[in-house]
Amino acid sequence: MGKDDMYGLQAFGLARNEAAIYSTLLRSPKMTISEVARGAGLKRPTCYQYLDSLLVKDFIVRIPVGKRMFYGAVSPQKILSAAKKRFAAMEGMVEQMERQYEAATHKPTVQFYEGKREIRNIYEDLFRTVGDACSIFPPAAFFENFTEQEYDEFDSAIGQHALKSRDLIVADKYFRRVSEIRRKNDGEGKMTKKLPESFRSNVDVLINHDKVALINLRNLSGLVIEDKDIADLFRNIHSFIWKSL
Numbered sequence: 001m002g003k004d005d006m007y008g009l010q011a012f013g014l015a016r017n018e019a020a021i022y023s024t025l026l027r028s029p030k031m032t033i034s035e036v037a038r039g040a041g042l043k044r045p046t047c048y049q050y051l052d053s054l055l056v057k058d059f060i061v062r063i064p065v066g067k068r069m070f071y072g073a074v075s076p077q078k079i080l081s082a083a084k085k086r087f088a089a090m091e092g093m094v095e096q097m098e099r100q101y102e103a104a105t106h107k108p109t110v111q112f113y114e115g116k117r118e119i120r121n122i123y124e125d126l127f128r129t130v131g132d133a134c135s136i137f138p139p140a141a142f143f144e145n146f147t148e149q150e151y152d153e154f155d156s157a158i159g160q161h162a163l164k165s166r167d168l169i170v171a172d173k174y175f176r177r178v179s180e181i182r183r184k185n186d187g188e189g190k191m192t193k194k195l196p197e198s199f200r201s202n203v204d205v206l207i208n209h210d211k212v213a214l215i216n217l218r219n220l221s222g223l224v225i226e227d228k229d230i231a232d233l234f235r236n237i238h239s240f241i242w243k244s245l
Contacts (some may be wrong), residue, residue, distance in 0.1 A: 012083065014059070017042060017050045022059050030063045030070035030107045058082065067103055105165045107226030114146055119220050126208045127157040134166040136195075136205040139174035141217035148177065155185050164189040166242055169195050207234045 008242040018039070024039035025031055031039070037047040051071060054060045059079060063070040113122055126133070131200035142151065167182075169175055171194050183194060206213040210231045225231075 012079065013057070015050070015053075017046065018054055018057075018059070020188045021047065021050050021054060025060055025071060025073035027074075028072075030224075032066075032068065032070055036071055048090075048181045067101055070171060106229060108225055110226075113222040113224065114220065116220055117224050118218075119145075119215055121220050122179065122206075122213050122215060123154050124157070126206050126211065126213055127154055129158060132207065133208040134168075134240065134242075135207070136168045136170075136172040136201065136203075136208045136241075137178075138172065138201045138204060138217065140170070140172040141202040142199045142204065143174055145217060145220055148181065151178065152181050152185070155181055162190075166191045166193075166238070167237065168195050168241060168245075170195050170199060170201055172200075195245070205234065205238075207231055207238060 008022065009022060014022065015061070016094055016180070021036055022039040024036055028035075035048060036051070037044050042050070051060065052056070059074055061072050061074060063144070065070050113119060168176060169189070169192055175194065178193065182190065191209070196222060202216060202218040204213070204215040210226055210228045212225045212227075212231050212234045213222060214225075
């Protein structure tokens with residue numbers, strides 16, 4: 001084997017002399033210790049040392065023939081398959097460690113948005129996220145800047161992507177129209193409850209996965225907070241109000 005091939009074998013975790021021995025054994029079905037040492041350019045005692053380590057790493061096998069002992073190389077394809085299995089196991093471990101690392105170091109991210117285009121981007125991002133969602137929605141404040149057609153589009157997107165949505169709707173003059181649009185779109189798993197007449201708000205609250213969006217529909221500004229603990233808090237508050245109605 002050439003020098004590049006030797007370096008390639010070292011990438012499999014072989015020492016230089018181990019790589020020399022394995023490449024030597026690839027040239028014949030079986031070899032004696034003398035043949036291996038001569039082919040690898042090593043002394044017999046040194047050759048024995050590295051043969052033992054190659055046996056442990058499953059790169060070679062012993063082949064007894066009568067009273068003599070020969071050595072042979074394991075198929076490179078078998079070595080590659082074993083390496084892939086070890087790599088897959090390492091990937092699983094790394095993913096688990098990464099989750100632990102993220103839990104220990106992840107800090108909330110907060111993004112500020114302003115203007116109708118940016119607020120629309122918030123809606124489109126959250127409404128097209130697959131998963132469970134919940135909201136506290138003020139229709140009158142929404143329709144100060146958005147049309148019924150835009151609401152229809154957003155509501156359709158929720159029905160297509162959210163597995164389940166629970167929406168608390170402010171009881172203002174547009175409540176009935178919003179309810180009609182939601183019934184028309186007929187999203188399976190979409191649930192609605194009407195808030196008490198005394199509840200007033202200009203802020204749309206959206207919770208989806210680890211994100212919370214707080215959108216002031218009166219001045220078209222919004223905050224999107226991405227943090228599991230914060231999202232869980234808002235989700236629990238939403239659930240408390242939902243159960244109390």
